[in-house]
Amino acid sequence: MHFHDDYPEYEKMAIHGEEEGKKARKVLWNVFWLMLIVTITELVVGFLAPEKGWTGTLSLRVFFIFFTLVKAGGIVLYFMHLKHEKTFLKYTILLPYSIFILYAIYILIVEGTYSMNPRFRNKVDKIYFEQQEQLKANAHHSESATH
Amino acid sequence: MAHSTHAAVVDEKELWEGGVSPFNISYGKTMMWFFLVSDALTFGGLLCAYGFMRHRFADLWPRAEHVFVHFPFVKEHIPLAYVGLMTFILIMSSVTMVLAVEAGQRKDKKRAAIWMLATILGGFMFLGSQAWEWYNFIVGTDHGTLRWVWSDEQQRYIQQMIHGANMTVNEYGIPQFANFFFFITGFHGFHVFSGVVLNIIIFIQVLSNVMEKRGHYEMIEKVGLYWHFVDLVWVFVFTFFYLV
Numbered sequence: 001m002h003f004h005d006d007y008p009e010y011e012k013m014a015i016h017g018e019e020e021g022k023k024a025r026k027v028l029w030n031v032f033w034l035m036l037i038v039t040i041t042e043l044v045v046g047f048l049a050p051e052k053g054w055t056g057t058l059s060l061r062v063f064f065i066f067f068t069l070v071k072a073g074g075i076v077l078y079f080m081h082l083k084h085e086k087t088f089l090k091y092t093i094l095l096p097y098s099i100f101i102l103y104a105i106y107i108l109i110v111e112g113t114y115s116m117n118p119r120f121r122n123k124v125d126k127i128y129f130e131q132q133e134q135l136k137a138n139a140h141h142s143e144s145a146t147h
Numbered sequence: 148m149a150h151s152t153h154a155a156v157v158d159e160k161e162l163w164e165g166g167v168s169p170f171n172i173s174y175g176k177t178m179m180w181f182f183l184v185s186d187a188l189t190f191g192g193l194l195c196a197y198g199f200m201r202h203r204f205a206d207l208w209p210r211a212e213h214v215f216v217h218f219p220f221v222k223e224h225i226p227l228a229y230v231g232l233m234t235f236i237l238i239m240s241s242v243t244m245v246l247a248v249e250a251g252q253r254k255d256k257k258r259a260a261i262w263m264l265a266t267i268l269g270g271f272m273f274l275g276s277q278a279w280e281w282y283n284f285i286v287g288t289d290h291g292t293l294r295w296v297w298s299d300e301q302q303r304y305i306q307q308m309i310h311g312a313n314m315t316v317n318e319y320g321i322p323q324f325a326n327f328f329f330f331i332t333g334f335h336g337f338h339v340f341s342g343v344v345l346n347i348i349i350f351i352q353v354l355s356n357v358m359e360k361r362g363h364y365e366m367i368e369k370v371g372l373y374w375h376f377v378d379l380v381w382v383f384v385f386t387f388f389y390l391v
Contacts, residue, residue, distance in 0.1 A: 015363065021253050025246065032242045039238065043231045046390045050212060061391050068386040072379055079245045079375045081368075089170040089180070097184055097191075104195045112199050135293060135306070 031078045038067050179369050183376045186338075190380050193334070194387055197327045209320030211389045217283045230389050233276045234381065237339075240269025241378040244346075248371045251364025256353060259364060263350040266374065270343035277336050284328065287311025287318045294318070328388065335384055338377050345370045 016024070042064060045054075054060045077083040082090060162169045170177055201208050212226035219229075247262035287310040295304045296316055309318045312325035319325075349370050358364045 015252050015254065018253065021249055024249050028242065028245050028249070032238065035238055036235070039231065039234055042386075042390060043227055046212070046227050050210075055210070064386050064390045068382055071382045075241065075375050075379045075382065079241055079378075080372055086169075086171050089172065089177075092170070093180055093184055097187060100188055101191045101195075104191065108195050108199050108202075112202055135295065138306070 028078065031074045035071050035074050038071055042067055173365060175365070175369050176372065179372045183372060186376065187380075190331075190335075190383070193327075193331050194383060197331060197387060200323050200327065204321055204323060207321045209317075209324050214284065214319045215280065215389065219279070227389060229276070229280065230385065233273060233280070234385050236269055236273050236276065237378050237381050240266050240273065241375055243269060244371045244374045248364075248368050251353075251358070251367040254359075254364065256356075256359060259358075259367060260350065260353045263346060263353060263367070267343060267346045267350060270339055270346060270374075273339055274336065274343065277332065277339075281329075281332075284325075285311045285313065292318045331384060332388070335377070335380055338380065342370070342374050342377050345373060 045060070045063065049055045049060060082093065161167070168174065168177065172180075215230055216224035216226045217229060218225050243262045243265040247259050247266060250258035250262055289310075291308045291310040293306055294309045294316055296307045296309070297303075298305045307316075309316050311318055312322075312328075314326055314329065315322055317325040349366055352358060352366065353364070358366065
């Protein structure tokens with residue numbers, strides 16, 4: 001059976017004429033403009049964030065992650081053509097991936113806070129924090145010496 | 148694209164009885180999708196690990212807008228501008244790729260070749276930009292930062308002026324930031340490089356009429372899927388390394 005090499009009949013349906021090509025190209029360019037606008041908006045917000053005091057806020061992170069997912073959707077659904085594939089293929093690709101990643105994020109959030117426990121943290125980072133303290137003390141010392 | 152008329156070609160009842168692809172796509176494309184799912188899991192795992200470390204060392208983590216501030220031929224520091232340009236280059240090359248796929252579906256050899264060439268050029272531009280970004284990160288600033296580093300000779304930590312970053316010391320913050328930066332953007336850059344190589348192979352095949360003889364340009368779709376995936380990963384790397 002030469003299963004892998006044949007080009008199934010239904011794939012030839014993707015072959016189209018100039019008329020349909022024009023429509024397809026228009027959709028693709030629209031997706032591109034949307035992605036460009038989203039990226040520029042993200043960059044402007046990222047540029048303004050430090051002086052506006054948005055840096056590190058939850059809403060800023062949600063904003064960035066939301067627009068990242070918008071861009072990812074544009075790429076996967078339109079550029080990778082997943083929107084027009086069979087429903088079963090969509091689920092075969094997206095469901096296992098979403099389950100694994102949601103699980104990884106769940107573990108990250110639930111177990112990740114364990115190491116934020118001050119008792120545990122001080123033990124692990126003791127050397128680092130001691131060094132930083134010493135560094136600060138030295139810097140302060142040399143500063144006061146020059147004055 | 149007349150995908151709504153699938154049912155007329157393959158009867159739904161016979162779909163799962165063998166002999167035909169139940170997904171209505173060819174074997175090659177199915178396998179490319181499955182490979183991309185596994186590759187996406189690798190990148191997902193790496194980015195989750197990055198998020199974990201960043202959350203854990205939140206107060207020591209450097210801010211990207213303090214680190215990546217260089218722009219070619221500009222003396223002033225402009226945060227985020229260069230990486231914005233890189234993102235634009237990669238999105239643009241994704242568009243040229245999808246236009247090559249579309250031209251292939253019309254069996255338009257000339258257009259397909261032109262758009263493939265544009266995609267390859269975009270890939271090289273991105274790789275060059277990334278090399279430049281790495282160079283600036285490794286070289287660092289003129290003033291540098293005082294850090295404690297382990298001295299093998301003295302068998303103790305000594306203070307040293309550090310310029311730039313490598314796998315063990317980092318001028319801008321803790322070394323973990325540099326480790327994740329080198330590993331994730333490096334792994335992504337390697338994917339871009341592989342994508343460019345694949346694109347060049349397909350470009351040569353288009354020019355030498357291989358697709359013409361085969362009767363279809365589906366191979367462009369397959370490498371196109373891979374190329375869009377590379378762009379997809381960059382969208383996430385861009386957000387989690389530079390923006391958030």
